[in-house]
Amino acid sequence: MSTPEPAEFSPPDAATIAAQNDAFRRFACLGIAPDQPIQGRMHVTRSLMEAGDGFMAEAVKATGEFDTFEPENDPEGWHDFGAVTIRGETVFWKLDLYEADSDFRFGAEAPDNPETTMRVLTIMKARDW
Numbered sequence: 001m002s003t004p005e006p007a008e009f010s011p012p013d014a015a016t017i018a019a020q021n022d023a024f025r026r027f028a029c030l031g032i033a034p035d036q037p038i039q040g041r042m043h044v045t046r047s048l049m050e051a052g053d054g055f056m057a058e059a060v061k062a063t064g065e066f067d068t069f070e071p072e073n074d075p076e077g078w079h080d081f082g083a084v085t086i087r088g089e090t091v092f093w094k095l096d097l098y099e100a101d102s103d104f105r106f107g108a109e110a111p112d113n114p115e116t117t118m119r120v121l122t123i124m125k126a127r128d129w
Contacts (some may be wrong), residue, residue: 012112014077018069020112021079021095024119029064039100040119045128048091058086063093063123078111083126090126095119 023034028042048056062084069079080095097108100118108117 012110016112017097018077018079020114020117021119022067025066025079025093025095025121026064028121029060032064036114038114038119039117040121042121042123045122045124047125047128048123051125055086059084059091059123062086062091063121066093091123092126092129093121093123095121 020034020038023036024038024040026032027034027038028040042060044056044060048059051059063082066082066084068082069077073081073083078095080097082093084091084093096119097111098104098118098120099106099108100116104118104120111117
């Protein structure tokens, strides 16, 4: 009896993931609708909510407008992390990709498939990290 050959691993397409992440971030933060539906939700930390005086709105807008991806802050090319400066304070944002039906327990098996992937965008002050 022969052992079946393992399925060949095909890495997800980084450019597709980056485009979907950018589209979701622009939709979540700026209200710009993507070409195709992309599942996800946005969360902000308590310290960002409590900053007052429009700070959170500035941070969300800057997150949606972010486009400075370099190998240092985007090594996989997924556009899933960034840092912006609001009034002299560093704000981080991070996108995590989960299996859409896993209650956020499992990472996305096919992160380049928007039908099976749920994105979670978290925006936080750097000190919350």
